[in-house]
Amino acid sequence: MKKSTIKLFLATTALVSTLNAATGAEIFQSNGCAMCHQKNTEGVGPSLQTISMYYATKEDALVAYLQGRGNPIIDPSKASLMNQQLLKLKGLFDEEFRSLARYLINSNMQNQNMNIPNNF
Numbered sequence: 001m002k003k004s005t006i007k008l009f010l011a012t013t014a015l016v017s018t019l020n021a022a023t024g025a026e027i028f029q030s031n032g033c034a035m036c037h038q039k040n041t042e043g044v045g046p047s048l049q050t051i052s053m054y055y056a057t058k059e060d061a062l063v064a065y066l067q068g069r070g071n072p073i074i075d076p077s078k079a080s081l082m083n084q085q086l087l088k089l090k091g092l093f094d095e096e097f098r099s100l101a102r103y104l105i106n107s108n109m110q111n112q113n114m115n116i117p118n119n120f
């Protein structure tokens, strides 16, 4: 392939993936994450509030964790329960992992009515 063809291909792929990308909230809902992660109450898994407290300043670490490249920091003794869930996310685009991480981190601020938009 010519270099220019490759560039065009890469640009098109990036555009298509942006157009199809789901928001963090959509990914959270459609994968059943809410079954174990409630907003403010600890359930089978930590609440979104707890997750956002741990990861507020560690967005990159949360992306890595969601991509299966990181280590759990909240409740590693229950990591095996969560590892099965991470498998569901395998096919996501990079920016979708980013949106999901932002959703998890910012849901804490949404609870406090800080007008953080829901559509990351």
Ligand code: HEC
Binding pocket: 028, 031, 032, 033, 034, 035, 036, 037, 044, 045, 046, 051, 065, 071, 072, 073, 074, 075, 076, 077, 078, 079, 081, 082, 085, 086, 088, 089, 100, 104
């Ligand atoms: C069957 C219950 C269950 C479901 C469904 C579930 N989780 Fe979890 N999750 C857990 C448990 C238990 C933990 C605590 C384990 C840990 O912290 O390692 C956890 C921990 C986490 C953590 C914190 C990891 C850390 O650093 O310790 C994140 C982030 C997370 N889940 C995101 C998600 C997302 C996103 C989904 C949906 C794709 C999801 N979870 C679905 C049970 C679940």
